[in-house]
Amino acid sequence: MKTEILYAPDISAKDQIARAGKLLKKGKLVAIPTETVYGLAASAYNEKAVENIFIAKGRPNDNPLIVHISDEKPLSDIAKEIPEAASICMKAFWPGPFTAIVPKSDKIPYSVSAGLETVAIRMPQHPVARAIIKAAGVPLAAPSANLSGSPSPTTAQHVIEDLMGRVHAIVSGDDSKVGVESTVVTFATTPPRLLRPGGITVEQLKEILPDLVIDQAVLSEPEKGQKVASPGMKYKHYAPKALVTMVSADSKAFSEYCNKNSEGYDMVLGFEEDRKNITLPFESLGKEKDYRSQAELLFARLREIDQKGYKNVVAHAPEKKGVGLAVYNRLIRAAGFKVIEL
Ligand code: TXA
Ligand code: MG
Numbered sequence: 001m002k003t004e005i006l007y008a009p010d011i012s013a014k015d016q017i018a019r020a021g022k023l024l025k026k027g028k029l030v031a032i033p034t035e036t037v038y039g040l041a042a043s044a045y046n047e048k049a050v051e052n053i054f055i056a057k058g059r060p061n062d063n064p065l066i067v068h069i070s071d072e073k074p075l076s077d078i079a080k081e082i083p084e085a086a087s088i089c090m091k092a093f094w095p096g097p098f099t100a101i102v103p104k105s106d107k108i109p110y111s112v113s114a115g116l117e118t119v120a121i122r123m124p125q126h127p128v129a130r131a132i133i134k135a136a137g138v139p140l141a142a143p144s145a146n147l148s149g150s151p152s153p154t155t156a157q158h159v160i161e162d163l164m165g166r167v168h169a170i171v172s173g174d175d176s177k178v179g180v181e182s183t184v185v186t187f188a189t190t191p192p193r194l195l196r197p198g199g200i201t202v203e204q205l206k207e208i209l210p211d212l213v214i215d216q217a218v219l220s221e222p223e224k225g226q227k228v229a230s231p232g233m234k235y236k237h238y239a240p241k242a243l244v245t246m247v248s249a250d251s252k253a254f255s256e257y258c259n260k261n262s263e264g265y266d267m268v269l270g271f272e273e274d275r276k277n278i279t280l281p282f283e284s285l286g287k288e289k290d291y292r293s294q295a296e297l298l299f300a301r302l303r304e305i306d307q308k309g310y311k312n313v314v315a316h317a318p319e320k321k322g323v324g325l326a327v328y329n330r331l332i333r334a335a336g337f338k339v340i341e342l
Contacts, residue, residue, distance in 0.1 A: 004169040005160075008033075008148050012129045020171050021135020029056055031145040031159045033173030035068045035126040036097045036181050036199055037152040037299065038159045039068065039142030039307040041165060044078070047109040050141050056110075059148040064114035065141040066099050066182070067121050067250070077234045078139060080119055085209060086187035087247040090294040092208055095125040097199025101186035112141045113232060118188045120141040128173045143179060145170075149256040151334075152236045154179050158303060171206055181298035182266055184230060185212070194218060195230035199295070218329055221337040238334045240305040240313075244269075245305045248317040249342035251277075251288065257342060267308075269301060269315040285316070291324035302334055 004023075006016040020030050024041060027049040030221040032041050040057060042049035044067045054061050067078055075082060082090075090100060097316075104119035113119050124130060133140055144152040147162045156172035163170065178310055183198035183205070189325065192209035197218055205212050215229055222228045245265075247254055255277035258268050267281045268274070271288040286293035305313055315331055317339065318324040332339060 001165055001301075003164050003167055006130075006169055006171045008128050008171050008173050010174075011131045013128075016171065016269070017131045017135050018126065020132045021137070023168055024132070024136035024140060025138065025328070027274060028168035029053060029216070030127050030132070031163060031167055031170040032132050032140075032142070033126055033156070033171060033176065034124045034129045034142075035176060035177045037123070037154055037176050038145040038156070039129070039140075040145040040163065041068070041132070041136075041140040041142040043136065044068075044108060044112055044139040044141040046138075047111050048315065050109060050111040051279070053141065053143065055141060056163060057146070057148045059143065061111075061230075062114050063143075064118075064120060064156060065112050065143050066114055066184075067108065067112060067119055068129070068133055068140045068142050069121065069123050070130040072189065075121070076105075078105055078119055079103060084137050084189045085192055087187065088206070088208055089187075090123070092112075093183075093200050093204075094123040096123075097182040098122065099182045099184045099196075101184065101271050102187055103188060104234075104291070106175045114122075117184070120184060122182050126173075128171065132171065143276075149239060151240065151299040154299045155295070158299070161303075168303060176280050177296065179298060180330060182296060183326070185209075186229060191227060191231075197226065197329050199323065199326070202325060212322075237248075238299070238302060238330045239336070240302050240334060242305045242310050243332075244305075244313045244335040244338070245316055246315050246317045246331055246339045247342060248339055253342045254316050257340075261314070265314045266310050267305065267310040267313045269305075269313055271316055274316060278284075280314075285318070285327075288318075291322045294318055295323045295328045298330060 154176040182198040183200040201289040
């Protein structure tokens with residue numbers, strides 16, 4: 001398939017946004033920028049188009065998609081009901097990197113929800129994403145625009161690497177500022193449960209949802225055969241081909257560990273504070289306490305590991321605070337849940 005590249009660095013690219021909207025309306029697949037990561041969009045009401053998303057990504061068909069909206073109007077068409085706690089969170093965190101799971105309406109095909117009776121909904125903040133949803137005139141089902149299993153795309157170039165020739169169009173916009181995917185909370189159970197940490201932090205959520213439960217899949221590997229609340233969390237996600245080992249330690253202990261084990265590793269993914277003490281090739285994830293910049297850099301760094309041919313990487317685990325929890329959640333998956341605690 002020939003993939004059209006549409007350039008829309010901002011909403012002044014009216015023709016390109018209109019073109020993306022027209023393609024989506026016709027049931028085509030279009031990759032779009034959002035503030036979290038790029039998404040691969042199709043009309044959420046078009047079963048065939050949604051099925052094509054799974055084919056283009058090579059995504060297992062038991063892993064449901066998030067439905068993206070630009071305003072509240074279509075909510076009543078998408079959800080059977082909106083529990084009050086969900087409604088309060090939507091008001092607090094939309095538009096933004098927050099996804100609510102609620103009971104699904106009949107209008108949403110089971111291909112979107114992967115057979116579940118619930119549906120995930122997000123209103124992105126990104127102006128181009130919002131303009132494209134408006135232009136399409138329908139809610140858009142959109143997973144991250146990567147090949148299944150590879151790190152999520154935070155630049156148009158990442159999407160081109162993964163999906164060129166597999167989708168109808170790629171909208172090339174700015175780099176994703178948040179850098180990790182949205183926070184996913186299910187309101188289908190009481191109390192609400194965090195299924196995936198993301199751009200909205202647990203600290204922010206707990207101000208509104210004091211009884212929020214953190215699903216155990218957030219920080220640990222689901223046991224074989226165990227039923228998981230969020231199917232996406234059971235896959236070895238975000239993984240480069242290289243072997244990644246995560247080390248949880250302060251800067252001094254981390255540098256000592258890297259230098260002592262320098263035969264075993266060919267690259268260190270660490271924080272700025274670690275760099276001066278380390279002899280191995282070093283890539284930076286930003287400052288130790290700057291969780292937002294770690295999130296912004298993470299997926300690009302994971303892609304570079306393979307591009308630069310590294311085979312055995314040691315990564316410094318971030319603190320599980322703020323957006324650091326989302327970075328930790330992605331890195332531990334990239335590491336196949338291998339963590340050394342020092
Ligand atoms: O920031 C984001 O959320 C990005 C951008 C494009 O909006 N999208 C994204 O989609 O990350 P995706 O498909 O890569 O991740 C969706 C996650 C998966 O872990 C999936 O299992 C979970 O949300 N999910 C979706 N619907 C669900 C449902 N009904 N019940 C439980 N988990 C659900
Ligand atoms: Mg994804």
